[in-house]
């Protein structure tokens with residue numbers, strides 16, 4: 001039975017167990033349904049078995065050895081991957097501008113952290129992908145390397161090539177694909193790292209329509225992520241959140257979900273082709289990285305906010321980025337045509 005159907009099931013037992021709200025005392029009424037679905041590991045529901053099955057089904061969908069559902073974001077997936085791949089004192093390579101969870105993962109594991117730099121694109125104010133993997137691995141001989149792909153702004157690295165170089169040298173590859181959770185479900189987006197990397201982490205909440213902070217940890221090597229996850233995860237998980245992950249993956253993998261991603265991409269293509277007064281860049285069309293000749297990224301961001309009521313996701317000296325995702329409607333995208341007036 002799926003997690004979703006377990007939470008729908010009417011329980012006939014009288015539960016003298018946690019949680020103490022008992023599914024009836026609803027202290028904050030806005031979340032009434034949440035309280036009703038918030039169960040513990042009681043025999044009457046047996047949600048652990050349903051979770052195991054849901055994760056096994058997800059592994060089949062993604063083509064991985066294992067896929068873990070995370071309810072503490074990609075941050076926890078990165079930490080679990082490093083705890084799994086490395087031991088105290090072993091070398092971990094991280095990008096010097098990486099998300100803080102990369103360094104935290106190395107520190108919690110007790111690794112020797114070595115930072116690498118990425119080429120900087122002066123014209124757009126963003127970092128490019130990793131292009132010197134062999135030299136980097138040969139110089140440092142790490143146990144594992146974390147590569148962020150895509151970057152926040154949608155720049156991807158050549159993961160198949162990086163994976164080959166890592167495999168040749170027995171280095172574990174951990175890919176932070178937090179911003180690429182849609183990739184396995186569209187041929188028009190960059191190829192996902194899921195099949196190449198030893199560990200891939202994706203945030204469902206960032207682009208794939210998931211609620212904060214749902215995420216996935218995919219493993220495609222001989223190691224087992226379970227004991228690391230146990231070390232950093234509560235023993236009282238939120239089954240409502242976990243069931244949204246199950247539903248989220250089912251949706252992404254469905255005809256309807258794939259069609260929705262295709263429509264999002266096709267609409268962005270149209271909008272971009274009409275906004276001839278602006279320049280665009282990046283490998284991932286869903287992250288609209290934009291600049292305007294003669295304006296700084298910060299000025300453009302200010303104009304978006306003050307004159308068009310648009311808040312962007314991230315801005316630098318040269319460009320700014322509008323993030324779109326599964327929930328971005330056609331109407332919202334079409335409203336960007338107003339930007340012709342800039």
Ligand SMILES: Cc1ncc(COP(=O)(O)O)c(C=O)c1O
Pocket residue numbers: 072073074075076099101148151152176178179203213214215
């Ligand atoms: C590149 C990158 N990796 C990891 C994370 C952490 O993701 P989460 O918020 O799901 O923990 C973020 C969050 O912004 C990110 O930008």
